[in-house]
Amino acid sequence: MARSSPRPSARLQTWFSATDHALFDAVAHSDNPVLDEPMRRLTRSANHSKLWMGVAAALWVFGSRSARRGAVRGMASLAATSLVTNQGAKRLRWRSRPVAGSVPRARIVRTPTSSSMPSGHSASAAAFAVGVAAENRTLGLALAPLAGLVGLSRVATGAHYPGDVAVGFGIGAGIALGLARMHPTDDEDHRPPTPESTRVPVPPRPDGEGVVLVVNPASGGGTGERIIDKVRRSLPAAEIVTIGSGDDVEAILRSAAARADVIAIGGGDGSVATAAAIALDTDTPLAVFPGGTFNHFARDIGCPTIAETVSAIERGTAAYVDVIRLNGSAVIVNTASIGAYPRFVRTRERLEHTIGKPLASVYATLSTVRRERPVRISFNGTTARTSLLFVGNSQYRSGGFAPTQRFTLDDGLLDVRVIDVDHRFATTRILAALAVGRIERSALYHRFEVPEFTVTSLDGQTLVAHDGEVGDYLRTAHFEIVSRSLAVYRPLPVPDDTGGT
Known part of the structure; x- marks a missing residue:
């Protein structure tokens, strides 16, 4: 009886093995x-x-x-x-x-x-x-x-x-x-211009007179020291207030705002949010020097480097942007979240002083995915179990549940995203959708653009993180956009005497 020839898959496997050896x-x-x-x-x-x-x-x-x-x-x-x-x-x-x-x-x-x-x-x-x-x-x-x-x-x-x-x-x-x-990368192309209606009339300050800068020299792995050196050289009339790890940053910022024409902050997004709240309370323009790890707010207003913030102060260019009020009090400049992100922040902060923020972030991501339990919530008359609820200040460019960049901060809208895991094989379906870049089409993914949003935890208080900080335990969280309320220095065309730019 004649022997059957090997199947094509077997021949391919044999060829691969022989070639490999x-x-x-x-x-x-x-x-x-x-x-x-x-x-x-x-x-x-x-x-x-x-x-x-x-x-x-x-x-x-x-x-x-x-x-x-x-x-x-x-x-x-x-x-x-x-x-x-x-x-x-x-x-x-x-x-x-x-x-x-x-x-x-x-x-x-x-x-x-x-x-x-x-x-x-x-x-x-x-x-x-x-x-x-x-x-x-x-x-x-x-x-x-x-x-x-x-x-x-x-x-x-x-x-x-x-x-x-x-x-x-x-x-x-x-x-x-x-x-x-x-998690798409930065993309500075095709950023729409800032509307003239948001421009704030502020005078040029070529030497920084009237500016009070509050900064931690140790922030950002030495970035704080670079901020101080650059401001001293470029804005010699500015007052610089240095803070340490044990200082009451809010009290120092309030004291600085009482005597400042411009309150400036050098630090990460958590420090920026604290300074923004005080700038709103005192109706003082805010200047942001990027001094943290990611500096989302500074980047999105067009000030990803110290030099760009200095230039905006020197030239006198500022505009109004939106902020979020949480339960009518706390000010949020970037994002808030419920679910996995608070655990991520806690784990990262526990380790970052020992192994550094990048490695701590990697470990925190893996730990969070492995251990996080979904939160049962209600919103818009709907009940869900979520591993992540994200609320952003203005609409973020990218899709998914890890958006990174905004092209505007004055659209008057919250960007709300919810991952609902209260379904069979939810985790597998979400991972599959992420792998092929189709999470926005998943029935488990919800996105809204609204001026205000309320979410209630059905199992008691849950942790609400915001602007990279751990935040507070709340049962009900009400987020509301305060449109075009915060004046910030940012690069803009300087108007000429005829009213053009």
Whole structure:
């Protein structure tokens, strides 16, 4: 009886295995000193992602604003990839490692006991490089050869076959690109001009007279000191009030506002929200110097750098923006949330002074996803269980539940988003929708643009976080836009004497 020919899938698998082994032999049996000690050192440096943590730390300390964002995104992509690779992909199908002793002794490293496919080192390398590239393409391209060498080192040292490395690269790059779709990068193009109706008539202050700046010199990993140095050089008449970690920031800001024509704050979004509340109470224009980690408000008013805030003060350009009032009192300049984000903030703050904010953010994300319990809420006559309710000041450009950028801060609307998990297989459906970039079309995702919004926790008080701070425990939270109420210095065209710009 004639034997049936192998199925196409079996022939393909045989061809793949033969090719993979042939490529491995070509590298493993090559007599090249470059593949000996350098490859062994490189692969060991990438153990437990130590290499990429070091690169991220260097980008954070010495890099530009986009490089620092790239470091955070790269580590977040790496963390997600490591979880998927080690807890998921390696368990799908067992593949034996290359035979011990198949490479020169000078290259040998300790071979892990886990499945050979995929290569976790390669997946992490690709995830980090692509994550960085999402924020800074030049840096990402510069890191690509290093990521490729890490993959090569896994073959050269006998830890993996080339196919393991290729699959690892694919997984890491795919996860990083998926996260980029879920959490889009900055996009300064096509920003609409600020309407003339929001312009605030303020005089130029070329030397900073009448400006009182409140700043913590230690904020932002040294950014506070840079703010002080720049203001002293460019605005010599400005008064600078420094604060420490144990000071009552609100009391100091109120004292400063009592004698200021312009109240200026150097710090992150939480400090900006405190200063904004006092500026509203005293009807004093606010100047914001970016001194935190993300500086969402400063970026969205067009002041992502110290120099741009200084220029707006010197030239005398300011405009009104919206703020949110929570239950008629607390002022919110960016966002508020219920559900996963408060836990994220608490975990991050607990660790950031020990391991730094970028790594603390990565750990907090993984911890939150694993442990957070949904909150039962009611809104607009609807009952839901949510893992995240997001409320933004003005409409955010990007979709999903992690929006990042606004093109205007004066549209008079709240941007409300709710993830409803009170359905079968809700988590799986949400993850699938996120993976393909279709979360906005999911029946579990709700979005509203309204001037006010009320949500009630049905299981007692729940934590409401806002502007990067932990916030308060509330049973009912009422959010209301106070339209065009806060005067802030921001770059604008300077009107000429004829009324034009």
